[in-house]
Amino acid sequence: MTDMLSTSRQAAPERTKLIRAGLRRRHLNEAIFRGLGLAAIILALGFVALLFADVVRKGVPAFTQSNLHLAVTFDPALIKANPAPARADFTSEAEFSAASLKWQRDLAMLNWNKVIEASLRAAAPAGFEIETKDLLTIAETDARHEVREAFVANPALIGQTVEFDLLASANASNWIKGNIDRSLGDAQQQLSAPARALIDTFVEDGTISNGFAWSIFTNVDSRAAPASAGLLGAFVGTLWMMLIVIVLAVPIGVAAAVYLEEFAPKSRLTDFIEVNINNLAAVPSIVFGLLGAAAFINYMHLPISAPIVGGLVLTLMTLPTIIIATRGALLGVSPALRQAALGMGASKMQMVFHHVLPVTFPSILTATILGVAHALGETAPLLLIGMKAFVASVPLSPLDQATALPVQIYLWQGNENRNFFEPRTAAAIMVLLGVMILLNGVAIYLRSRLEKRA
Amino acid sequence: MNALIVAALLLVLLGVSYQTGWSRSRALVSADGVKVHSRPQYHGSFVAIWAMLPALVILGLWAWFGGGITRDYTVSMIPADMLSALDQVGLNATIARINALASGYGVTGEIAPWEQAAGDALRSFQMLTFLGVIIAAAVAGGAALIYARNRITARLRARNAVERVINIALLACSAVAILTTVGIVASLVTEAYKFFTFINPLDFFFGTVWNPNNAGTAGNWGSYGLLPLLSGTLMITAIAMIVAVPVGLMAAIYLSQYAPRQLRAVAKPLIEILAGIPTIVFGFFALVTVGPFLRDAGRLIGLDINATSALTAGVVMGIMIIPFVSSLSDDILNQVPRTLRDGAYGLGATKSETIRNVLLPAALPGIVGAFLLAVSRAIGETMIVVLAAGNSPVLRGNPFEPVATITVSIVNQLTGDTDFAGPQSLVGFALGLTLFVITLCLNIVALYIVRRFREQYE
Numbered sequence: 001m002t003d004m005l006s007t008s009r010q011a012a013p014e015r016t017k018l019i020r021a022g023l024r025r026r027h028l029n030e031a032i033f034r035g036l037g038l039a040a041i042i043l044a045l046g047f048v049a050l051l052f053a054d055v056v057r058k059g060v061p062a063f064t065q066s067n068l069h070l071a072v073t074f075d076p077a078l079i080k081a082n083p084a085p086a087r088a089d090f091t092s093e094a095e096f097s098a099a100s101l102k103w104q105r106d107l108a109m110l111n112w113n114k115v116i117e118a119s120l121r122a123a124a125p126a127g128f129e130i131e132t133k134d135l136l137t138i139a140e141t142d143a144r145h146e147v148r149e150a151f152v153a154n155p156a157l158i159g160q161t162v163e164f165d166l167l168a169s170a171n172a173s174n175w176i177k178g179n180i181d182r183s184l185g186d187a188q189q190q191l192s193a194p195a196r197a198l199i200d201t202f203v204e205d206g207t208i209s210n211g212f213a214w215s216i217f218t219n220v221d222s223r224a225a226p227a228s229a230g231l232l233g234a235f236v237g238t239l240w241m242m243l244i245v246i247v248l249a250v251p252i253g254v255a256a257a258v259y260l261e262e263f264a265p266k267s268r269l270t271d272f273i274e275v276n277i278n279n280l281a282a283v284p285s286i287v288f289g290l291l292g293a294a295a296f297i298n299y300m301h302l303p304i305s306a307p308i309v310g311g312l313v314l315t316l317m318t319l320p321t322i323i324i325a326t327r328g329a330l331l332g333v334s335p336a337l338r339q340a341a342l343g344m345g346a347s348k349m350q351m352v353f354h355h356v357l358p359v360t361f362p363s364i365l366t367a368t369i370l371g372v373a374h375a376l377g378e379t380a381p382l383l384l385i386g387m388k389a390f391v392a393s394v395p396l397s398p399l400d401q402a403t404a405l406p407v408q409i410y411l412w413q414g415n416e417n418r419n420f421f422e423p424r425t426a427a428a429i430m431v432l433l434g435v436m437i438l439l440n441g442v443a444i445y446l447r448s449r450l451e452k453r454a
Numbered sequence: 455m456n457a458l459i460v461a462a463l464l465l466v467l468l469g470v471s472y473q474t475g476w477s478r479s480r481a482l483v484s485a486d487g488v489k490v491h492s493r494p495q496y497h498g499s500f501v502a503i504w505a506m507l508p509a510l511v512i513l514g515l516w517a518w519f520g521g522g523i524t525r526d527y528t529v530s531m532i533p534a535d536m537l538s539a540l541d542q543v544g545l546n547a548t549i550a551r552i553n554a555l556a557s558g559y560g561v562t563g564e565i566a567p568w569e570q571a572a573g574d575a576l577r578s579f580q581m582l583t584f585l586g587v588i589i590a591a592a593v594a595g596g597a598a599l600i601y602a603r604n605r606i607t608a609r610l611r612a613r614n615a616v617e618r619v620i621n622i623a624l625l626a627c628s629a630v631a632i633l634t635t636v637g638i639v640a641s642l643v644t645e646a647y648k649f650f651t652f653i654n655p656l657d658f659f660f661g662t663v664w665n666p667n668n669a670g671t672a673g674n675w676g677s678y679g680l681l682p683l684l685s686g687t688l689m690i691t692a693i694a695m696i697v698a699v700p701v702g703l704m705a706a707i708y709l710s711q712y713a714p715r716q717l718r719a720v721a722k723p724l725i726e727i728l729a730g731i732p733t734i735v736f737g738f739f740a741l742v743t744v745g746p747f748l749r750d751a752g753r754l755i756g757l758d759i760n761a762t763s764a765l766t767a768g769v770v771m772g773i774m775i776i777p778f779v780s781s782l783s784d785d786i787l788n789q790v791p792r793t794l795r796d797g798a799y800g801l802g803a804t805k806s807e808t809i810r811n812v813l814l815p816a817a818l819p820g821i822v823g824a825f826l827l828a829v830s831r832a833i834g835e836t837m838i839v840v841l842a843a844g845n846s847p848v849l850r851g852n853p854f855e856p857v858a859t860i861t862v863s864i865v866n867q868l869t870g871d872t873d874f875a876g877p878q879s880l881v882g883f884a885l886g887l888t889l890f891v892i893t894l895c896l897n898i899v900a901l902y903i904v905r906r907f908r909e910q911y912e
Contacts, residue, residue, distance in 0.1 A: 026804050033806035037708025040701045044725050044780070047773045054743050055735070092560025255627035263621060264628070277631045282827065282897040283890065284834020286861050287638060290868070290886040294641030298874055316634045323631070349617045370730075377732025380836035380861070384868050384882075406734045413738055413841065422742060429735050436730060 055433070059426030065213035065227065066168035066176050068139055069206070070119045072147055073161040078114045081107055084155045104152055112144035123207050130194040137195050138202070140167040142225035167215065168208050170226040170420040172199050176210065179419045216427060220392050221408065226420050229412070231428055236394050237307050237387075237402030238376060244311025244398060245318055245375050250368050252315075253322030254357075260323070261330040262352050281320035288317050289381030297385060304386040308398040313385060314375040321374065325367030329360035362450035369443035373436045379406040405432045456584060460513060463588060467509055468502055471599045475501030478606045492612035500612040503619055504602035509595035516587045527579055528552055531572035552576055642890055645874060645883035652877035653678050658884060664847035664858070666867065668878050675877050680888065682849040686764065686857030690839060691832040693768025693853060694775055698828060701772075702779025703821070707809060709780070710787045722784075729777035737841030740770035745842055752854065759854040762844035768853070771838050775828050782827065786820035786904075787813060789911055820907040826900035830893040836861040860885050 085103055090096040113136055120135050143166040150164075151157055167173075171190040174180045176199065186193055202208040219230025256277075264270040292313035296302045302309050333356050341351040382388070387407050395402035403411070409428045415421040479497035482490050492500075528549050529537065540548060554561050555573025606612070650658070652675060661679020668676075705725065709718050745761035748769070752759030759765060790813055798808040814821070844856020847863065868882035 026807065030804045030806045033809070034708070034712055037704045037712055040704035041708055041713075041721055041725075043701055044705050044728070044776050045721060047776070048724060048728055051731070051735070051739050054739060058742070093558075094554060094560035094562050098562045252627045252630055255624045256631065259621075259624035259628045263624060270628075273628050273631055276635050278901060279894060279897055280631060280634060282830060282893065283638070284831075284836070284861070284893055286834065286836045286864055287642075287886055287890050287893075290864070290883060291634075291638045291641050293868060294645055294874075294883065295637050299641075316630075319630065319634070323628075347613065347617065349620060373730065377730075377734065379732065379734045380840075380865065383865050406732055409734050409738065410837070410841075413741065425738060429738060432732065433735065436732070440730065 052433075055426050055429050058423055059428075059430045060423075061177055061179070062423035062427035063213045063216065064177065064210050065215055066173040066208050067211050068143070068166040068168045068202070068208050070116075070123060070139075070143075070164050070166055071161050072115060072119045072164050073122075074151060074157045074159060075115065075118065076158055078118065079107075079110060079151065079158060081110070081151075081155070081158075107148060107152060110148075112148050115147055116144050123202070124198055125201060128194075128198060128201075130198060131192075134192040134195040135198070137169055137191055138172050138199055140169045140225045140227040142222060142228050143167070167225075167227045168199070170417060172208070173227055174419050175199055176203060176208065179423070213427075216424075216431075220394060221390065221403070221411070222392055223390060226415070226417055226424075229424065231405065231408060231431060233391055233394050234403045234405045234408035234428075235431075237310075237391075238404045240307035240395060240398045240402065241311040241314055241404060242372055242376060244308065245315050245372055246368070248311070248315045249318045249322055249371065250364075253319050254326050254364060256319070257323045257326035257330060258352060258357065261327045262348070262356070277320050277323055280316075281324060284380075285317060285378055286380040286384065288313050289384030291316070292381060292385045303399050303401075305389045305391065305401045305403075306399050307395060307402045307404075309385045310382050310387055310402075310404060311398065313381050314378060317378065317381070318371040318375050321371040322364075322367055325371075326360065326364050329363035329367075330356060332363075333359050362447050365450070366443045366447045369439050369446075373439040373443075376436060376439070377406055377432065379404075379410055382407050383410070405435075459588070463592065464506070464509065464513075467505055467592070467595045467599075471505035471595075471602075472498040472502040474599060474603050475499070475606060475612075478603055479612075482606070482608055488608045490608045491610060492614075496612040496616050497606050497610075499616045500610075501599060501602040501606070503616065505595045505599040508598050509591040512587065512591040512594055516583075520583070520587070524576075524580065524583070525549065528572070528576055531568075531575055533568055536568075556580065638890065642883050642887040645880055646887045648874070649877050649880035649884045652880070658881075662849050664863070666878055666881065678877065678881050678884075680860075680885075682847045683858055683860045683863050683885070684888075685849055685851075686843070686847070687833055687859040687861075689764045689851075689853055689857060690768045690771060690843060690859060691829055693765060694771035694832045695825070695829065697769055697772025698775040698779050699825060702776045702828075703783050705776070706780040706783035706787060710784050711805065711809060711813075722781075725777045725780060727777075728774065729781070731774075733774065733835060733837040734841075736770050736774050737837045737839075740766050740838055740842035744770050757854065760844060760856055762842055762856050764843060764853040764855070764857045767839050767843040767857075770842060771832055771835055774835070774838065775832060778831060779824060779828050782824035783817075783821055786817050786824060786907065789820070789908065790816045791911055817907075819903050819910075823900040823902075823904035823907065826896050826903070830896035830900070833896075834861065834889060834893050836865060840865055860889050864889075 082103065085096065085099040087096050090099060116139055117132055117135055120138060124130070124135075143164075146166060147164065150162070168176070172195075175182075175191060175196060180189065189196065191199070199208065215228050216230050217235075218232055219228050220233035221231075222229040260270060260273065260277075264273075292309055296309045296312055297304055302312075337355055337359065338351055341355045342348070346354065382404055387403050388411060389401065389403070390411070391401045391403050393401070405428065409425055409432065412421050412425040412428060476494045476498035478501075479490060479492070479494035482488065483494075529545070531552065532540075532548060536548075537545075551561050551569060552572045553576070555565070555569060556576040558577075561569075658678050659680050661677055662681045663677040663679045664682045666676040666678055667674055709722060713721065741762070745763070745766040748763075748766055749759050749761045794812055794816055795808055798812040803811070839859045839862050843859060843862060845858045845862055845866070846856035847858035850857075864882045864885050867885075868879055874880055874883075
């Protein structure tokens with residue numbers, strides 16, 4: 001005994017030294033490994049922060065628009081129009097609408113730019129020399145449409161002067177916001193020197209003023225008039241699709257989950273359905289777009305570019321998410337609840353629908369909102385069913401042509417006027433992310449509230 | 455208008471029939487004091503189901519066939535000599551004119567007497583058929599209602615009958631999943647088959663040139679070689695994995711093994727935000743920020759990197775996949791039994807040694823499964839690549855050059871406004887089929903591995 005102890009005591013210092021040396025290396029390795037882990041977290045979080053910061057930095061300037069306040073005179077010398085047709089003069093609705101369309105067409109053939117030009121010249125300082133072509137670059141090209149529509153709505157305006165709140169052109173807006181290097185030579189500027197000088201004068205005397213860009217929210221998309229391009233049409237299109245997704249995906253998804261989890265006999269068929277659902281959840285979204293193009297549009301002849309097709313495709317995409325989440329929630333319901341219901345004489349159907357399903361309501365709601373938020377940002381399948389067509393109207397029904405928020409982002413990022421549209425795309429992304437964060441927030445809030453109550 | 459009338463009618467029928475069954479059931483109880491098998495609401499639902507079904511069937515048949523019948527009637531009103539002179543477009547225009555006359559909206563121009571007559575006849579035909587269908591539906595519904603009401607007795611097992619109907623409805627809902635898969639496979643296979651009648655499958659799967667002639671006619675379709683697209687897809691996927699797997703795996707290890715509880719509670723949801731961001735946003739980020747950054751960084755060290763390249767798309771796709779890898783790995787690491795870890799600690803291993811020598815080998819199959827799922831997701835990803843990969847379908851191995859992928863080419867060839875007549879648009883389905891098969895195989899293998907892994911430790 002003593003012998004052994006003494007030898008081990010003698011050997012101890014060397015072994016300790018060896019172990020100590022090894023320990024230092026091992027602890028260093030430990031620190032490195034741990035550091036790598038922390039670095040990975042910081043990197044991942046850094047990407048989140050960088051992405052949001054980048055989008056916000058690029059997008060915020062687009063929420064400012066340059067308004068052009070003009071006093072427009074409806075000069076009879078420039079607007080030579082017949083009186084508007086009256087319904088009483090025609091026998092059928094069709095002939096009246098043909099006549100009023102012809103009247104509007106005649107009005108559209110007039111050169112409304114002359115009216116805008118006259119108003120701009122009146123607003124410019126006396127004696128300011130500028131060519132017509134350059135002068136018109138200051139106002140957005142849809143200014144003349146806006147003035148014309150005001151006249152179509154009220155032909156009695158002829159001879160009067162009306163104050164209009166118009167938009168300055170995209171190039172003017174770039175110049176005012178400093179998106180363009182002001183020191184560049186004339187050749188590289190999109191606006192001529194007199195136009196730039198006049199814009200600066202207008203900004204000083206208040207004819208042009210900057211304000212919050214409501215046009216992003218209240219206008220539809222526009223190609224000819226970039227400054228007035230807005231998200232309203234895309235937003236409503238997305239709204240229609242989300243409505244369809246909620247109306248279809250939630251009942252079908254919950255019903256399917258209830259069947260598979262509670263009632264399905266263990267059979268080949270139900271096994272097959274299960275495997276199917278798991279695989280569908282992992283099928284690339286673009287394949288669902290192909291399904292929509294072939295089945296809904298080519299085979300069933302549903303209208304192209306319509307929210308109904310988009311909604312159906314997104315419904316099929318969202319279904320597996322809702323089914324899987326609902327099944328998980330059903331699985332988590334305590335067996336005591338089931339046994340109590342059955343013990344009181346409830347049938348299995350009554351047990352499920354009266355007692356089990358209500359308990360899972362918060363989870364189903366959360367899964368639904370998250371599924372909808374995911375469908376909201378989906379782009380690729382929508383491109384395949386024609387929703388990338390240019391649509392400059394608000395879809396009034398799910399059968400009208402429409403586009404969607406993410407597709408609008410795709411369309412805007414491809415616009416040639418990069419200086420103007422890059423901020424606008426980032427602004428559209430901010431709107432999209434805002435809606436998604438809102439939805440997620442609602443999901444978290446509802447879950448915590450409902451779970452507390454339950 | 456018509457739809458509103460139909461909906462109102464159905465609602466009335468629903469209410470009346472439910473109420474009939476309900477009150478009949480109550481009457482049974484109060485009259486005789488007998489024990490009734492089912493509760494009143496089941497009798498109500500029983501009668502309602504009986505009444506609604508025939509009405510819905512009749513309305514459904516009319517919705518399906520009504521348009522064709524009306525059109526045939528309209529065509530029969532056009533004089534025979536005119537009809538033979540009309541082509542398809544002219545026929546449609548004539549029918550539209552007659553419809554406009556029938557609706558009372560009127561048409562422009564001279565109205566021929568036979569047009570007016572046809573319009574009037576069509577109007578009364580529409581009115582009559584609509585009334586006829588409504589009345590038929592109402593009568594069928596009413597008859598079924600009375601039949602079902604008379605069947606209600608104390609011993610009628612109304613609950614069982616209603617539950618059987620609900621059960622069938624539930625089964626139908628779960629069959630939607632199968633129908634979706636069948637629909638995907640059927641549409642991909644039939645359209646891809648049409649494509650292969652234009653282009654030899656061998657030229658498609660083993661062709662090295664991708665150059666579709668979008669304005670081409672027979673004999674001059676262009677070349678549709680898959681290999682340049684496949685190589686671009688694989689290159690971007692590989693780059694994405696190189697970014698996502700180390701970061702995602704280390705993040706999962708740190709969060710599940712090292713991080714203090716508060717950090718985990720904050721960092722985990724924050725990383726999962728990345729998973730919720732739409733891919734189009736990542737695409738924009740890649741295009742306007744990451745691409746130019748990589749190009750400038752490459753110039754600093756003397757590399758010629760394109761702003762839109764496989765590298766740009768791959769890096770951003772990797773960022774997108776990080777949360778996917780990390781949350782899957784996190785789950786899997788948590789499933790490794792505690793005893794394995796405790797054994798290693800008991801032997802004096804440090805935390806990192808335990809993780810590297812015990813935890814990771816034990817979790818390896820699961821992590822491989824997660825990795826395969828991530829690969830399948832990267833292969834199917836579209837918007838990042840559409841925006842940031844440069845769309846250059848040429849077979850080459852340089853990741854700093856623009857490439858094109860399968861998904862990009864689907865988007866480019868199928869814009870939604872082409873009819874599926876030539877191989878130019880049909881190729882989208884052949885590509886889609888390829889993509890579907892690749893991702894399906896990856897998913898099946900991955901899910902199998904993950905399930906095996908779970909069973910091993912259960």
